[in-house]
Amino acid sequence: MKEQIVISKATIDRLPLYFRTLRLAGEEGIDIISSEELGKRLGITPEQIRKDLASFGQFGKKGVGYYVAELKRNVGEILGLDNNWNIAVIGIGHLGAALSNYQNFTSLGFNLVALFDKNPEVIGKVSSGVKVEDIEDLERVIKERNVHIGIIAVPRTFAQGVADKLVAAGVKGIWNFAPIKIKVPDSMHIVNEDLSVGLSSLSYHITRK
Amino acid sequence: MKEQIVISKATIDRLPLYFRTLRLAGEEGIDIISSEELGKRLGITPEQIRKDLASFGQFGKKGVGYYVAELKRNVGEILGLDNNWNIAVIGIGHLGAALSNYQNFTSLGFNLVALFDKNPEVIGKVSSGVKVEDIEDLERVIKERNVHIGIIAVPRTFAQGVADKLVAAGVKGIWNFAPIKIKVPDSMHIVNEDLSVGLSSLSYHITRK
DNA sequence: TAGATTGTTAATCGATTAACAATC
């Protein structure tokens, strides 16, 4: 019986932080880094970092540390960033426009290939070098441009409808910014980014000071 | 010896979801809701919801359920949303502009009272009814307008400097969108909103399909 | 009363921390 290794969500959510810190360290000219130093930069214990990394393989050298360039490449591959996923943003309001301009996505290897809106005044405009398409053409354009990830930035009431279209068009994953629980088939991956959670939890903590 | 009850971070992060769902249920005209129904709407088990709520008090009626309006008010108070915190956004680029326009914050009871940027072309412009101030005046304006929460939306390299100024000006909490670990005194509350984590973890999952 | 549903305790599950052998 083959052992099924399940990686915890917490571990996966830390990998992007490791990736970014490794990139910064590389830019600083650092060749080798210890879990101690990585931990110091991230506010994470060295034990935690070693455990996280060890669940994917042996990337370090005992008594030495981790080779920055090599570990960065490995973590990038684990995250699948080398797949250069094609992404599309649906809903080019303030948030959608901000997301389509977000430099960090490009620097992580994601390609913005399509934008959609239903407002005629927005359709046809260019943002981040990509022309805004009519949301009516979503399915066709998504297929033509081989979009892997759809980013939902429409108002709450339209989010489920957009998600359904994205699923029908065959995207592999959805990143949802609308404050609503979206229903998708079990096979579809969806990440909910609920901005009001962070602000509310901050409110909770400062209330108790 | 007084028992010190610590509420888990996971519980606190679910409270805003309860709050929103209760508000929506109220708008639908629902007066009483069970943990079963709440759970169905949120994709959370009823047991989890009852446990979360019970850690703050007895809000329900056995055999009946929860009164929507009452529970919503209670959860809002727990989160401190009734404090009507004053918020300010620093860095009015695409993301900062989107955040200052985000309707959900207003509807949660937060007041946008100040915007800051260092670009002379942006200073003086009005966004969401608030004039953009010179970041040089940050400390003075923050104090004058009694800003409780500072939202950092500047590029990574400037984020620590802005955070230091916010701390000096006496804000109670910081909501940070810059992709960097910011150092603040232990007494300061900070929530890091790292947008690339969500997208990267989506990449991880679709890579393994 | 009978049925429904909460609040709470106990059991389980999962994640983090501690410790240390392996080894560069």
Place this chain on the structure above:
DNA sequence: TAGATTGTTAATCGATTAACAATC
């Protein structure tokens, strides 16, 4: 070799799930 640091196992801690008495 001696010192440093990883990878891994064991111990602890914390969060979720299950079960059920209390009670509306």
